[in-house]
Amino acid sequence: MTDNTQSFQFFNRGPSPAVRLVFFSVLSLLLLFVDARYRYLESTRSALSVLVSPIQRLATLPSVLWKQAGDFFITQRSLIDENKLLHRQHESDAAQLSQFQALQQENQQLRSLLALPQRSGLDAQLAEIVYAERDVFKRRVLISKGADANVKAGQVVVDDIGIVGQITRVYPWLSEVTLITEKDHAVPVQVLRNGLRTIVFGAGDTSQLSLRYMPISSDIQNGDVLVTSGVDGIYPPGIPVAKVVKIERDAAYPFARVVCLPLAGVDKHRHLLVLSDLPKLPERPVEAPSATGISQSSKTAHKK
Secondary structure: OHHHHHHHHHHOOOOOHHHHHHHHHHHHHHHHHHHHHHOOOHHHHHHHHHHHHHHHHHHHHHHHHHHHHHHHHHHHHHHHHHHHHHHHHHHHHHHHHHHHHHHHHHHHHHHHHHHHHHHHOOOEEEEEEEEEOOOOOOOEEEEOOOHHHOOOOOOEEEOOOOEEEEEEEEOOOOEEEEEOOOOOOEEEEEEOOOOOEEEEEEOOOOOOEEEEEEEOOOOOOOOOEEEEOOOOOOOOOOOEEEEEEEEEOOOOOOEEEEEEEEOOOOOOOOEEEEEOOOOOOOOOOOOOOOHHHHHHHHHHHHHO
């Protein structure tokens, strides 16, 4: 017991805590003064900061990770909301762009239509397609001009490119237009290249016309443009109708098969022009009965 007490007293020798506090306080003030006055501890401080920096980063790591995680979820949420907003804006802009393009095309077509009467020298009035035939086997439309606008059956309907059809029935405020692609609808035409006259018929398909009864030896080629001949007094001469796209000649048949493509937008545009009536042609003369017919009629009368 005495030995333990002596050893405890031996290891507790030294200055008191108060003395130590005063000593270290003075030492701290002295170091602060020396460092502020002569900058002797700059290198020591730099070395200590290098050693302490990993510990500082490790101590602040949880808060940094928490902040980054919060920023990640906030950023992701804002990006999702922004993406949805941009998608809605894109759809709205796409719809407006489509409307703008449609209006631009319609405006261009209307400009061409208004310039057409000046080029052709014919009177015309603008009409709009309001109804289309629901029967897939009929190629007809109803336009917004009728008897109230002095529209008559037989008048020709065109667009800014060529012949679209012919008015076949007139109502008080509407008119029915039979398209040139209507099955068996005939339009007298001539080949623009050589003036060859013929008749183009509708095939019941909006993208096809045909030339019937064309001899194999006829001077017609792929790419020939067909325009109205004007020989019937209904269609004005020189208006584009169709373009030859396919010719089949077979020696076993007397006629060639000629397929044409209509040049006008028979199934595309909403606005059309109704051309005025052409000057009436002289009446077709009545054919005199043949001599054979006269002899047969006289024999019949003599028998009676």
